[in-house]
Amino acid sequence: MAFKSEANRWGIGARTLHWIMAVLIIGLGLVGLYMSDLPNSPQKIKIYALHKSIGLTVLALLLLRLAWRMADRRPDELPMPRWQALTARAVHGLLYLLMLALPLSGWLYNSASGYPLQWFSLFNLPSLTGGADAALKGLAHDVHEYGFFVLVLALLAHAGAALKHHFIDRDDTLVRMLPLLRRRPPAPLSRATVMTATETPAPLDHTPAAPSPEIAKP
Ligand code: HEM
Ligand code: HEM
Structure with a gap:
């Protein structure tokens, strides 16, 4: 399986990044909603x-x-249809924007609250605001919270479209992004298609063809 994408398949690189990030982002959303209501401990x-x-x-x-x-x-x-291709591109763009806005607004919210920030207790990250800032704190919180709800809506459209392509249009859109599934075999050709492609067209009139002079010779 190729690491880079091909004409009819996403490569291992793109698929691995897509699914690892999808799992992490959905998990972060669920944990985020759960943790903010916990009592201090x-x-x-x-x-x-x-x-x-x-x-x-x-x-x-x-x-x-x-x-x-x-x-x-x-x-x-x-x-x-062209409108579907354009909508898909717009939703992908929105998803990229939200994948940037959510972590950045979280970082900004943390900085504006005046808290230090560490990555898995391994190293510190700088403050984006240089200290507490009440106005920025409120703004960053709104972007983080409402941004996540926009992400949920975009994701419903995105995943819904992928499932529609798979189960209704029965094309390769989802399969070529999935890590394990193989591509669909090509759909069997209908008898009409096979006939059109392989049979010589019948003569339009029924007049017997004149025997070739070569064959007519004794
Ligand atoms: C893709 C990445 C992220 C997603 C999807 C995400 C999602 C969420 C969600 C859904 C909430 C609950 C919002 C609410 O109801 O108040 C939340 C809360 C929070 N997030 Fe994130 N988050 C992400 C990244 C980050 C990052 C990078 C930071 C900080 C560096 C961060 C810091 C926080 C904090 C401090 C809260 C609690 C807010 C409160 O107490 O009201 N998040 N996050
Ligand atoms: C947080 C979750 C997710 C995010 C942020 C996300 C984001 C994206 C983005 C940005 C692309 C465009 C890739 C590019 O053109 O560079 C993409 C492609 C794709 N995603 Fe997702 N995705 C998520 C979850 C899902 C889920 C749950 C499904 C399926 C049910 C899915 C199915 C697909 C498929 C089939 C493609 C390829 C579309 C094509 O070939 O044009 N994604 N995703």
Whole structure:
């Protein structure tokens, strides 16, 4: 299996980054919603620290993914109405934007709250605000919270479209992004198609052809 994408398949690089990031982002959203309502405790602090470290990992993976996307090719677009292709491109753009805005707003919120930031207790990251800032704190929190709800809507459209391509259009859109599934075998040709492709057309009139002079010779 190729590491780089081909005309009809996403490569291992693009597929691995897509699914690792999808799992991390959905997990971060669920943990984020759960953790903010917890009562204060050492456990809550640990969960917050984990959420922030994994969120920063998503930011680093996004930079890697964007660099990889520039170096890699895109598989050819499958046949679909133009409005669908344009909508898919717009939703992909929105997903990239949110993958950047969510970790950055989390980092900004943390900085504007005046808290230090560490990556898995291994090293410190700088503050984006240089100290507490109440106005920026509110703004960053809104972007982080509402941005996530926009992500959920974009994701419903994105995953819904992928499932529609798979189960209704029965094309390769989802399969060529999945890690393990093989491509669909080509659909069997209908009898009409086979006949059109292989049979010589019948003569239009029924007049017997004149015998060739060569054959008519004794
Ligand atoms: C793709 C990455 C991320 C996603 C999807 C995500 C998602 C979320 C969600 C859904 C919430 C709950 C929002 C609410 O209801 O208040 C949340 C809260 C939070 N997130 Fe993230 N987050 C991400 C990255 C980060 C990063 C990188 C940081 C910090 C460096 C961070 C810091 C926080 C903090 C401090 C809260 C708690 C806010 C509060 O207490 O009200 N997040 N996150
Ligand atoms: C947080 C979760 C997800 C994010 C952020 C995300 C993001 C993206 C992005 C940005 C692309 C465009 C890749 C490019 O052109 O560079 C893409 C492609 C794709 N995604 Fe997702 N995705 C997520 C989850 C899912 C899920 C759950 C499914 C399936 C149910 C899915 C199916 C696909 C497929 C099939 C493609 C390829 C589309 C094509 O060939 O044009 N994604 N995804």
